[in-house]
Amino acid sequence: MAKKIGLFYGTQTGRTESVAELIRDEFGSDVVTLHDISQADTTDFDEYQYLIVGCPTWNIGELQSDWEGFYEDLNEINFSGKSVAYFGAGDQAGYADNFQDAIGILEEKISQKGGKTVGYWSTEGYDFNASRALRNDKFVGLAIDDDNQSDLTNERVKAWVSQLKTEFGL
């Protein structure tokens, strides 16, 4: 059986990649295929009905550089009929005015292209000022902060994957 979920991530210092691996292991490696966005093609997205998009925020409110390079390519992808979940890595203490902005930027673009967002995540337990990743007081997806709260990463991933299994209907 073809793997169901395509997980597309970018990373600068490896943290988002580690979280991607945790998510894959939690679903099972027979379910999730990892794609580093620096090596991905627009047609890679066609294979999946269920997508997970992972991006850390860099340079004060910007996309990680490989996602930056792919941003215009998103225009060539038809996301309608696809469910899309987002996770980000960020630093709520060091960048409190731009915490997790990148997943907000990607979600805005991909939902304009027809993607249905799943996997919203509560802001409870975080301390920050502002974020482009907020929709109705929730994050558009899982917010990971390995700079300040690495001890919570495993349990956050487990809870979010369990939520996604329900929301994807798997």
Ligand SMILES: Cc1cc2nc3c(=O)[nH]c(=O)nc-3n(C[C@H](O)[C@H](O)[C@H](O)COP(=O)(O)O)c2cc1C
């Ligand atoms: C120069 C610099 C700028 C950053 N800007 C932001 C930011 O605007 N918002 C945020 O939430 N995190 C910001 N971060 C924190 C990173 O997103 C965080 O360390 C993340 O874990 C890196 O993920 P990666 O290893 O997958 O690249 C910044 C970090 C650095 C060093």
